[in-house]
Amino acid sequence: xxxxFSQSATIxxxxxxxxxVIARGNMVKKLIGLSMFQSSVYLLYIxxxxxxxxxxxxxxxxxxxxxxxxxxxxxxxxxxxGVATLALGLTLVVRIKEAFGTIEEDEIAGDMRSDGSKxxxxxxxx
Amino acid sequence: MxxxxxxxxxxxxxxxxxxxxxxxxxxxxxxxxxxxxxxxMATLFxxxxxxxxxxxxxxxxAGVSTVFxxxxxxxxxxVEAPPVHGQFMPLVVALVTAGALVWGLSDxxxxxxxxxxxxQQGADYLARSMTDTGIPNVVTSVLASYRGFDTLGExxxxxxxxxxxxxxxxxxxxxxxxx
Numbered sequence: 398x399x400x401x402f403s404q405s406a407t408i409x410x411x412x413x414x415x416x417x418v419i420a421r422g423n424m425v426k427k428l429i430g431l432s433m434f435q436s437s438v439y440l441l442y443i444x445x446x447x448x449x450x451x452x453x454x455x456x457x458x459x460x461x462x463x464x465x466x467x468x469x470x471x472x473x474x475x476x477x478x479g480v481a482t483l484a485l486g487l488t489l490v491v492r493i494k495e496a497f498g499t500i501e502e503d504e505i506a507g508d509m510r511s512d513g514s515k516x517x518x519x520x521x522x523x
Numbered sequence: 524m525x526x527x528x529x530x531x532x533x534x535x536x537x538x539x540x541x542x543x544x545x546x547x548x549x550x551x552x553x554x555x556x557x558x559x560x561x562x563x564m565a566t567l568f569x570x571x572x573x574x575x576x577x578x579x580x581x582x583x584x585a586g587v588s589t590v591f592x593x594x595x596x597x598x599x600x601x602v603e604a605p606p607v608h609g610q611f612m613p614l615v616v617a618l619v620t621a622g623a624l625v626w627g628l629s630d631x632x633x634x635x636x637x638x639x640x641x642x643q644q645g646a647d648y649l650a651r652s653m654t655d656t657g658i659p660n661v662v663t664s665v666l667a668s669y670r671g672f673d674t675l676g677e678x679x680x681x682x683x684x685x686x687x688x689x690x691x692x693x694x695x696x697x698x699x700x701x702x
Contacts, residue, residue: 443576491599
């Protein structure tokens with residue numbers, strides 16, 4: 398456990414995000430949890446690339462130990478894609494708010510159960 | 524071993540921010556805490572020698588995401604409703620996942636040691652970058668040269684997401700004009 402403190406702590410941050418995604422009904426809060434989950438996965442990828450006593454992978458005279466650049470490249474791509482999907486998710490939340498008048502999952506589910514023609518539907522199809 | 528100590532301190536700060544985000548009810552506060560979380564993560568990436576990732580995380584993760592979240596909060600609600608279901612099952616799922624993953628860590632090499640498989644296998648970009656591309660920043664040479672098609676695919680994903688956002692928001696404006 399002590400030898401893997403960084404990895405274990407990263408995993409705890411990750412499951413905190415997972416907990417928010419499952420336990421909270423508010424959709425913006427769910428997306429916040431998803432962002433935290435994503436950031437922790439980035440960290441889990443970057444951790445093994447590090448070498449104690451090494452430096453950033455920019456070649457220069459006087460340095461011989463560098464961190465591994467491959468995970469850095471993969472995570473750069475993942476960060477940008479993550480923000481793109483986050484923007485799409487938030488747009489869907491805004492649409493849901495306009496169609497249903499709420500962003501709480503339980504209220505939307507109750508709305509759909511109680512009657513098929515909810516007040517928001519007319520506005521949506523107009 | 525200064526890197527290990529700084530890593531542990533920043534991870535503890537991240538843990539404190541995480542507890543704040545889980546407990547707070549106001550969404551505005553949660554978004555600001557998420558910005559702090561991203562900046563702490565960027566600091567941690569610098570400690571872990573991932574300077575390019577740190578810059579991207581600070582600009583895109585902490586900057587642009589926070590702006591997107593604030594825009595969404597402006598158009599929706601800013602306070603979360605109290606939970607109606609029990610919080611027990613999600614907690615069990617999260618803890619079982621954590622237990623399985625931490626158990627899976629037990630035979631990995633130690634943090635920062637050169638025994639890790641990532642430092643012994645695969646293409647040696649560090650040795651080849653200068654002769655192949657002439658770029659001293661190896662992350663740039665891998666991103667733009669060796670794995671250029673990956674970056675092209677990433678651009679396609681961002682383009683598709685941008686089209687999706689535009690289409691969803693445009694339908695909304697047309698609907699308002701019609702009613």
